[in-house]
Amino acid sequence: MQKLPITLYRTAQVRELDRIAIQDRGISGFELMSRAGYEVFQCFRNKWPNTRSVAVFCGTGNNAGDGYIVAKLALEAGLKVSVYALANPENSKGDALTAYQNYSEAKGVIIPFQGDELIDEDVIVDALLGTGLDRPVTGLYAVAVQVINQAPAHVVAVDSPSGLNADTGNVLGCAVKANCTVTFIALKQGLFTGQAADYCGEISYASLAVPISVLQEVAASAVRVVKMPLPRRDRCSHKGHYGHVLVVGGDLGYSGAARLAGEAALRVGAGLVSIATRIEHAGLMNLGRPELMCHGVENAKQLVGLLEKASVIVIGPGLGQSDWAKELFTATIKAQKLLIIDADGLNLLARLPVKNSDWILTPHPGEAARLLSCSTAEIQQDRFASVSAIQAKYDGIAILKGAGTLIASENDCAVSTTGNPGMASGGMGDVLAGVIAGLLAQGLSLKNAAQQGVYHHGLAADLAAEKDGERGLLASDLMPYLRRIV
Template sequence: MYKLPIKLYRAAQVRELDRIAIQERGIPGFELMSRAGYAVFQCLRNKWPYARSVAVFCGSGNNAGDGYIIARLAMDAGLSVTVYCVWDPGRLTGDALAAYQQFAEVKGTVVQFQSGLDIEADVTVDALLGTGLDRPVTGAYAEAIAFINTHQKHVIAVDIPSGLNADTGNVMACAVKAECTVSFIGLKQGLFTGQAADYCGEIFYASLAVPDDVFEAVPSRTVRVIKTRMPDRERCAHKGHYGHVLIVGGDQGFSGAARMAGEAALRVGSGLVSIATRPEHAGLMNMNRPELMCHGVRNAGQLRSLLEKADVIIVGPGLGQSDWASELFSVAVNSQKPLVIDADGLNLLARAPFAKPNWILTPHPGEAGRLLQCSTAEVQQDRFASAAAMQAKFGGVAILKGAGTLIASEHELAVSTSGNPGMASGGMGDVLAGVIAGLLVQGLALKDAAQQGVHIHGLAADLAVEKDGERGLLASDLMDPLRQLVNS
């Protein structure tokens, strides 16, 4: 197994990688299949060293060929092995047929799968369907997937959990819920966003010894986000060196949103943070965080002087959609300062869309649907396409929040897998907006501030749940972990 690569690929790109490796680099297809089977078997042995029995579920394509090789390796190691097929192995073709024939030569056991079978195994190998799936799973395949999910304990998926779309991460009617997945050659982008989070388990990678120049021949603009180190501070630094964030928000009943965004910006290192809010809130908002400078603003005229002093502006946390909100939104987004647009700032933008090159949009799928004038379901149908469409329409950087948050910039589409279900609580988006603005104001480029902000935000949530668990996590619980992360 290897460290997960940064680059991600669509299914068609992986097929091209395969073609180049086989046809142009002269690596026999059966050799690649054998390496794949060996990688999965090694992972199986490492993860479950005491396993003595293996059930391998095989379908009709090259994924099945991998399965038959895994079954033969398990037999060679002295394990009890049974292959359950949903496709007559005699009808396989090419390398997959050769893999089956090798298994048959060593008297391997193959049983036609039926849902009423009594199957007992320490580990189940899912080799039913591969990355080429483009329609809902039905028939015997659906029955086998349901059986695996209901009856089998430890499940390892070959290349991708059967039933999962390799490009979108969506479940095609049903999918295997694996404890781990071993992906080959090109890491599939669909493993890292959307519904995939509930199906892939731990993801491992095997390059199958494909030469590096093969990957250079198939460019990809999709990457995983990894944490990068913040630059060290000079001993003679002062607050003016690290920027001034202004937050515009906090309508009646929503003062906490702007307050949390402000503290998050401070916790990741912003030199100064001001909040422009309803006058009724200004005297109270910083009672337990006096470092925040809170200003009561009644109209756009009073906001302009604050905009002049700011380096980065957040518009939206708790802003509402009243006439007051619309007036402040209009003057803020017409400034030339870098912007982070969140929450009701996004809803106001959806009313009268326009583009800017120097802002970061942070919608969840519902807000993204309003920005793209489509349903939430349509957004989620292909999250990669939706994030790219928002960036193309609005410019700057577009974030699509959710499991496997996407960050779309002009030339790159990134995915961050940090975070956990405990983040399904109010205020998390406000904290994210503050984190991104706090990084942006310290000199990170627009793309980098968005990518690192999303990733650090999720990592902070992961740290926050280590001791007490996910349920009951509050957005404000992220503040101390955020400070730890930007200093590590």
């Protein structure tokens, strides 16, 4: 699989990079278009070498121009090519018009799209809309998207699947579901979060030979998280060197959440882990994992000694929202220790918002909505904006979980693409909170612990799913893989 760049950009930024390449570096627009078409052609030839026929769906503008380049290359390679045009190509302008004329002069077939065509070609090239879309797909374009998605062919999207917002990863009404997306010049941030995972397929990157110096002229909007090696341990080190994590949670009936967080912290290398929980659970919680030090705590006064000993605190897993939970929560956030707030800890925080530069918040979209007093749909509308808003309101590091989990600090945003649908089961968030706490306890910064915690957590799930499949994956299944990864 291709190694992708780390930096991500918004579509407006990529347009600026395109302008710099053309105006300041002297690369003609048609040359960039020709290179883009060639990359798409090579992509499907390499992925599906037995391809004999190609259907290219063209809209207007430069995305359609890329499509006409692909069509001409396929024609020259001896493939059967059909171009379905949703607009009169004679009305195209600039480089797109030139690309159309070149295809037409090569005696290429152009079929005005009516909406009732039966598509039986081997490969479909989606060159309908590209990255410039900012409103819902309607009319004949929506019909074309439906036709493409219903066809049995392999689908390759040009720059971005039509109908997908390349800034947010949100579907605008409807979108093409591609097997592969070839994106140009720079990676678009929306291809890596939100609904994009269900529409982009495998993402392939083509720089179009634009010099790296061009990309350096525009600051990236986000970065992809990559695995960072953890520091080697001294031979003479001991448990005291690797931090003491305290997990506060596990109200009646919810002991498993705190137990999962505690073991996860141990599995990634924390020196010590204590759990403050209900008295009813304390004597039972560590039966299967005796390394956990479990304490029955019924009020804030009984929690004080544990808070003092801890170097990192996780509050929220199985905490609930009872009077007991509220009392422990209030005492914990006043402790002036490094904090990870998860689950019901976030729900309690939403009721009385305060700022703290020394905590990491780990909401899923529903919890994020409560933190920002809005709807879950509004959170998902622009996940990048949402996670940045949480960070601005509460300070510290904010994580927005989901496909393409986002991690925001005061000055930047990162996206992690590890993980799979098998993680849609209870307890996964508790494990993540424990992983982050364990890394933080070992000396990683808040930002690095959050980014690497999310990455390692998803990678462990990927390795577990690779062995036994996604469906039926349990949070506790991640434990041996977490240990292997670190």
